[in-house]
């Protein structure tokens with residue numbers, strides 16, 4: 001409650017992206033990280049699960065986008081997360097879209113963002129990950145690496161761009177998520193068609209010597225037919241699972257109409273409906289990571305009941321604070 005009544009009102013006075021960088025910088029200090037996460041973890045063997053061959057200490061993970069450059073990779077488990085998905089990483093380092101590019105909508109417990117994948121690029125991030133391995137700071141929780149297309153790479157050359165990131169980063173990942181669903185890189189969502197997705201997945205699976213689980217992250221705005229095509233393509237290329245969903249372009253339920261993707265409470269039902277329909281269609285063949293609008297324990301439970309094997313949160317973590325993961329896990 002301290003977070004909601006004192007910390008959040010203070011943080012929400014500032015520009016959202018500045019707050020993000022400020023808190024990320026504070027948390028890189030081990031003492032401050034220890035203080036901020038005090039009492040946040042929970043160990044209970046009943047929360048463990050093995051999904052696509054990986055052991056997760058609990059089903060609640062950090063969604064992609066929060067730690068694009070893996071700056072806090074050793075810290076996320078201290079917040080109680082059972083896995084962390086870093087990225088989106090692109091082959092070439094890039095600045096992303098002009099600022100401002102994150103907008104809060106507190107009355108709707110939502111965010112609109114049009115970040116456009118600002119990140120240091122696959123080589124630099126691989127070096128950072130190597131550093132964590134070599135100096136003993138590698139986390140105990142599984143690490144997902146989410147990869148996307150660099151803005152400078154034309155859409156028709158997307159397969160080589162994804163493959164380049166995959167080759168540089170695969171050795172650090174417990175799973176790799178192929179992001180074809182961000183609304184903020186022009187044309188990226190068009191890569192969710194059968195032909196485009198096949199051209200990306202085929203070379204990645206050829207290069208995938210460790211048979212690392214490959215997941216595809218989809219948009220909540222796909223039609224049922226489009227989802228069927230994604231599932232068919234994933235099956236053809238032996239993907240391990242699906243992440244549903246990214247942010248939505250549908251802003252009909254919120255007063256702010258900034259360009260970008262909407263996340264948080266307004267996307268919750270849409271994302272849960274997609275999870276339910278995928279689970280019914282596939283009969284559990286594809287484990288699902290459910291993400292979209294989870295803030296409270298019942299909402300995580302709702303996604304798991306709909307057929308998700310794991311869940312993730314981003315916006316809910318901002319609105320509900322550092323103890324939100326523990327609150328969810330306690331109820332689960």
Ligand SMILES: Cc1cc2nc3c(=O)[nH]c(=O)nc-3n(C[C@H](O)[C@H](O)[C@H](O)COP(=O)(O)O)c2cc1C
Nearest residue numbers: 063064065088113245246263264292293313314315
């Ligand atoms: C500011 C912001 C940046 C994001 N960046 C990424 C990203 O780089 N890659 C990605 O796959 N998803 C990204 N997402 C989407 C989240 O991972 C998640 O799929 C979406 O926000 C729905 O979950 P939520 O309602 O819990 O936030 C971003 C979301 C936000 C709010």
